[in-house]
Amino acid sequence: MKTTIGVFFGGRSTEHEISVISASQAMAAIDTRRFDIVPVYITKDGHWYTGDALLDVANYRDTAALLAQCTEVYMRPIYGDYTLYRAKPRLFGSDRLATLDVVIPVLHGSNGEDGTFEGLLETIGIPYAGCGTLASANGMDKITMKMILQAGGVPVVPYVWFTDRQWDAQRDDTVAEVESTLGYPVIVKPANLGSSVGIGRAADRAQLLERVADAQRYSSRIIVEHMVDELQEINCSVLGDCDQYETSVLEEPIKSGEILSYTDKYMGGTKGKAGMQAAQKRIPADLPADVTERIRFLAGETFRVLSCHGVSRVDMIIDRSNGGIYVNEINTIPGSLSFYLWEATGITFPKLMERLVSLALKRRRDLSHKTVSYDQNIFSLGGGGVKGAKGAKGAKSGAR
Ligand SMILES: Nc1ncnc2c1ncn2[C@@H]1O[C@H](COP(=O)(O)OP(=O)(O)O)[C@@H](O)[C@H]1O
Ligand SMILES: [Mg+2]
Incomplete structure (x- = not known):
């Protein structure tokens, strides 16, 4: 039996369009002999739609026309219910449209990469690719991220x-x-x-x-x-979980102005390419072996210290004036899922997607061995079982 992957993308984020591009690349790379794909597009106002028309990026030029060909759906925040329901009930027939086995969030930025969407998936209990709520939220907030990295011995500016x-x-x-x-x-x-x-x-x-x-x-x-004035920017992708991970070859993104801009990142004009993959870059970056090794080490440390999972991209800054190397930020759902870095490292895009699915399933299996609640119902103990409670009327809170 095939595994059904729900790929979620779009979303209420300034990086909505980039997410559409990343997701369409990811869906095209999924091996359909092994997996069924259910695309779920989240509109800019937060509604979910599914349908085959979502697979073709060209259709997003006219969103109204695109959505007219799709079905609005939702999932219920109920543990164990992996069903995608129709938002508009039908007169006859079931409201269940599909059952997902695993979710791959390809959402960039707020309301997706920041742990909020991951929280919903945790609530449902469905296996999903990428960082959990904690690492997603920490990775998204440039302040919290830098505090944690500092405490973990990773250099930041x-x-x-x-x-x-x-x-x-x-x-x-x-x-x-x-x-x-x-x-x-x-x-x-x-x-x-x-x-x-x-x-x-x-x-x-x-x-x-x-x-x-x-x-x-x-x-x-x-x-x-x-501000590092004479800077060289170097990115490295990390794949795995915080106990076992590998790092990719390095890329040096090329910028047109002082800071790497939105246009540099996504509209680099590399012919026939889109999204993060289109940006002008050098792969592998031209660096001495010891610097390369140090950067790969720091990328791995960043991934480990922040408790990451799946595929991330860690962006570094080299201060050319003194050779200092700093971690600038982590992207826990990187543009184009960093597939171009993994291809250069020897892992094809379809293999990367497979790895993400197996990592997601493995995390769910590992979690299922952990105790999340006691079978004992303390209310059934009777007598003084509920310590600290002063009787129903006066009690403000029980013992915790
Ligand atoms: N401390 C710094 N010194 C010099 N340039 C910086 C510094 N921090 C960021 N930049 C420039 O600004 C760009 C965007 O900053 P970044 O922190 O990566 O934010 P974003 O999350 O928007 O990518 C970087 O790619 C780099 O070109
Ligand atoms: Mg950046």
Whole structure:
């Protein structure tokens, strides 16, 4: 019997379109002799649709026409129910449209790569590819991610972070902290977006104020980092789980301006290619063997320290002025699932998809050995069984 893979993509994210491209590449790479594919497209306003028309990227030019050929669906947040239901019940026949065996989320950015969607899958108990809720959420937030990496001994560039409220109420102190710990130039980023959205350089105080105001449009948590002026960017993909993983060959993305922009990343103009795969890049990156080895080691450490799973891409910064190597960020659902890095490492795209499925099933099997609840019903113990409860009327909370 074939395994049915639900591929979820699109979503309420600034990286909606990139996700459509990544997912269509991933679905085309799945071996249909072994797997059945059910595409589930999440619209920009959060509705789910399925249908074969979703498989062809050309159809997304006219979303209204595309959705007219599809069926709106949903899953219930009930443990063990892997069914995809029709949103509009039919007069006759079942509302069950398909049963999934495993889910591959190919959602980039907020409401997908950040653990929220993974939380829904955890609630349902369905095996799924990629990071769990904890690693997804930590990996998405540039502040939390850097704190954890620092604590885990992984080098990151010096940074200062603050909230909207702090910026408004303690502006002078916060500016002073940025200037004394980092100095100019700095780079200002909203904590939880991707694709270079809301990111900018500030060379003096006036620009800092402008950049923070800009970043605040996207997030209420802001990170300001020391700007590495002479930087070389190097990416490395990691595949596996935090106990057993392998790292890919390295890529050097090529940028047109000071920072790698949205257009550099996705519209590099490599003919016949789309998404992250289209970006101008050098694979493998041209680096001395010891630097390559150090970067692959740090990519693996990042994956391990953050408790990642499936396929991630770790982006590094080399400071050319002193040779310093820093981890800039992790993408827990990387563009094009980093398949082009795995191909260059000797793992074909179909094999990568198979690995993601088997990793998902293995995690579910491993989890099923863990105790999640006691069979003992403490309410049935009678007498003083529920310690701390003062009787139904007065009790505010029982013992925990
Ligand atoms: N500390 C830094 N110094 C210099 N350039 C940076 C720094 N941090 C980010 N950049 C530039 O900005 C780009 C986007 O930043 P990044 O943190 O990767 O955000 P995103 O999640 O949007 O990709 C990077 O690819 C790099 O070109
Ligand atoms: Mg980046």
